[in-house]
Amino acid sequence: MNAARRRLLVLLLGACALPASAVGAAAPTPAASEANGELHPAWNRFYDYDQMTALLKEMVAAWPNLLSMESIGRSVEGRDMWVVTLNNPATGPAESKPAMYIDGNVHGNEVQASETVMYTIWYLAKSYGNVPQLTELIDRSAFYFIPSVNPDGRQNWFANPHTPNSSRSGVQPTDDDHDGLLDEDGPEDLDGDGSIGVMWRPDPNGTHRRDRDDPRLFVRVEPGQKGDWSFAGSEGIDNDGDGQVNEDGPGGYDMNRNWPTDWQPDWVQGGAGVHPFSYPETKCIGAFVLAHPNIAAGQSYHNAGGMILRGPGAAYLEREYPRQDIAVYERIGKAGEELLPFYRLMVIHADLYTVHGGFVNWLAEGLGIVSFTNELWTDKRWLQNGQTPEDEKARMRLQDRLLFGQTFTDWTEYDHPEFGKVLIGGGTKWSSRTPPPFMLEEECHRNFAFTMFHAQQMPKLAFERTDVKQLAPRLWQVTVEIGNSGMIPSRTARAAQERIGEPDTLSVSGDGIAVVAAGTLFRWTDRTMFQVERHPERLRVESGIPGQDESYFRFIVEGDAGATLTLRYEAEKARNIETTVRLEETNAAPVAAAPATPAAPNG
Known part of the structure; x- marks a missing residue:
């Protein structure tokens, strides 16, 4: 195949890997083929909760001697909290071996975390007896997987309009604006494109103007100049008549602030809940972890930013990390930087922001387990050279050429009850925090390789x-x-x-x-x-x-x-x-x- 044909094929494959169709929402079961009795799921697509459940059951059926699956509880909306255990019983029960705990998708919008966990289950199971390093690792270790910590949030993100950043929360109703009402003023998909875009209103004293070369973009004017448009927020209306738009949408809490170590009340750490383990999802996971003292390594998958994060989450907890443990974190994390192009090893409070009551902080500080959080996907992957597109115009051009404009909704006029005529559109929920489907499998595999390096360092x-x-x-x-x-x-x-x-x-x-x-x-x-x-x-x-x-x-x-x-x-x-x-x-x-x-x- 000549180079031109190869480039054309790559573009056509990109066209087939559409973010929206990649979800496969209409398919009752995951798209998986059987060859020589082996399961081959598609890793260039995303799975909603029901499809995820079906794929997990298919994997357990394909490798019953290695995999088992159980529900350890129910979410707020009654979905099963699935745990998959990978263990070779011929070399002993799982409880007799050092184990690695791996989870993902604690935030509903961080969807590729679940695909990464499922890829890990699949690759390990299919490698047993075929890949000596992984066979030896499985024989001496056990693995516990929770593909979705937040199944309600996951299903909500797939089924309903959202931005790339919403909804992190679960779906238990909360009063975000403290007006005595629950979830009464969330965003609306006013233009019907399946995502929550943004709104711009005409303004003779505006802060922005439309770009002359690409009118899809709004450019901030220089100081002293007047623009034609002002930003009006995310897509929605003032449902409760309080003068605010979208201030109290579904949920509004953060299960990654609900763990016991350094937990702080809601007025200190927003979204923390009324007490640790106050949500059914965190309660059942906490009980599972505490019931398995053989867990020696932990990994939690989030998105996005290309980060390998370790604790502590707050500066005053630096003393909780003895130098001997820090040396272990540094050696494993630096190996991760080699395996994951453009990812950086970072300390949560020092390099990101303060987190109270975070999950990996509980594992590390509360239980003494060497644990990391990986923030999956980085914009530096777009150009494959460690650089991000130089500006929004370059990013738009790149996404047009790679994804054929599918992550952007063109601007349409809408008569808004509060703002009058506005333009609605912009990036879809697939536009920034998730990799394009044709790049998903590599992202899964490289993160899998990092966690396997981590697992290989468990005590032997x-x-x-x-x-x-x-x-x-x-x-x-x-x-x-x-x-x-x-x-x-x-x-x-x-x-x-x-x-x-x-x-x-x-x-x-x-x-x-x-x-x-x-x-x-x-x-x-x-x-x-x-x-x-x-x-x-x-x-x-x-x-x-x-x-x-x-x-x-x-x-x-x-x-x-x-x-x-x-x-x-x-x-x-x-x-x-x-x-x-x-x-x-x-x-x-x-x-x-x-x-x-x-x-x-x-x-």
């Missing part, structure tokens, strides 16, 4: 070596080295500092033996800090095993020569491991470590 423990030395008749010194090849420690410094969850433990058992003392060994001095334990045979390891490092422990054991000891290391956020050692002099020989019996979950 092994007994590296043991050394047995006889101190006296029937008295032995047993030295143990345990390594962690993941970047994430088996217990984060935050969790250890605040005593979040259960500490790790290293236990010794065996017939005819007794543990006299146990403690941590300082490797460079060969000195042991023996801890005062009522049961020294079960040593508490408060700090866990650090990431990509080793820890050393020493036991003083009474027993006959040749007796067998079983060493078992247990951690909430890592697989339990076991090995056996004989009471006989050794030369620090490596030992073969084995995972603990799969059938026994942590705890």
Whole structure:
């Protein structure tokens, strides 16, 4: 195929990938084909809630040995809150493995977040047995997915007219303007184009004029000049007669401000709700997360801006992030910058804005889980060179050529009851925060690759070596080295500092033996800090095993020569491991470590 034909084909593919038709609202089930018994969903389109549900069920049916699906609750409007678990039961129950939690679409308009979560489920499942890296990851890990945290908001965005920025909220009625009425003055689609555009009113002393080259654009006049038009806000009328337009639309709260860590009341943090977990969606997700202490990594997908965000959400919480944990965030986040062109690793409060009661802040600060938020899609992707279109005219020209004008509604006159004659039109709800459908799959895959890198850094423990030395008749010194090849420690410094969850433990058992003392060994001095334990045979390891490092422990054991000891290391956020050692002099020989019996979950 020559270059000209290839360019033509690309343009035609863009024409087929229309934002509105890509939703496929009329289709009762997702467009998916079967080849060699494998499911191949379309990733150049978007799925509303019902289509998302159907696709999730198809994936579970296609890979029943890996995937399961359950509803953990109901939304305000009664939609199921779906959780998909990916686990290989042949290597143990999900609860016995470190797990990654991944969700998306907490804000109703941030729709590609759900496609990214579903793509992750699909790619992982289809890769098992075919992609060695991912097969190994699945065998030693579990994944919990919530594709849509806000199913009502998602369905509302697909089914009703909106701007790119609305509606972030769920649909529980609220009184945004404090007039005693609920949701009484929202926007209206006055021109019937399926989106909420903007309005311009003629004004002889206006702030703008229409662009001479492209009259679709309104250009601000220079100081001292008079324009012909003034901005009249988003499309709608004054439904309640209070002199304001669109000040109290559906919902009006923010479920990403409703989590317990650093929660603040509504007059401090708008949209926070009356108390943490006050919405049915956040309540059931909170219960799920708390019931799964094996979650060692977290990822939440939002849009837009091309950001990899970590906490804290407020400056005064910087102290809640120990330097050891920050080092882990930096290493994983910098890898994300390599995998995601034009994305930046950022700190929420310092580089974006203050957030109280955010979800990933709760995971990180409240539960000690290494967690990120990715803001999907950036305008820098339009030109593929890291630059954004130089101005609105260049952006319009680019979207005309790539998307054939489908993300803009031409201006039409409307007799407005408050403003008189106005022009209504502008960008559709697909015009800015979502990638064009032909670019969606790459966006999904690159973010999937980042989260898999994150998942590969979950704790992976092994007994590296043991050394047995006889101190006296029937008295032995047993030295143990345990390594962690993941970047994430088996217990984060935050969790250890605040005593979040259960500490790790290293236990010794065996017939005819007794543990006299146990403690941590300082490797460079060969000195042991023996801890005062009522049961020294079960040593508490408060700090866990650090990431990509080793820890050393020493036991003083009474027993006959040749007796067998079983060493078992247990951690909430890592697989339990076991090995056996004989009471006989050794030369620090490596030992073969084995995972603990799969059938026994942590705890």
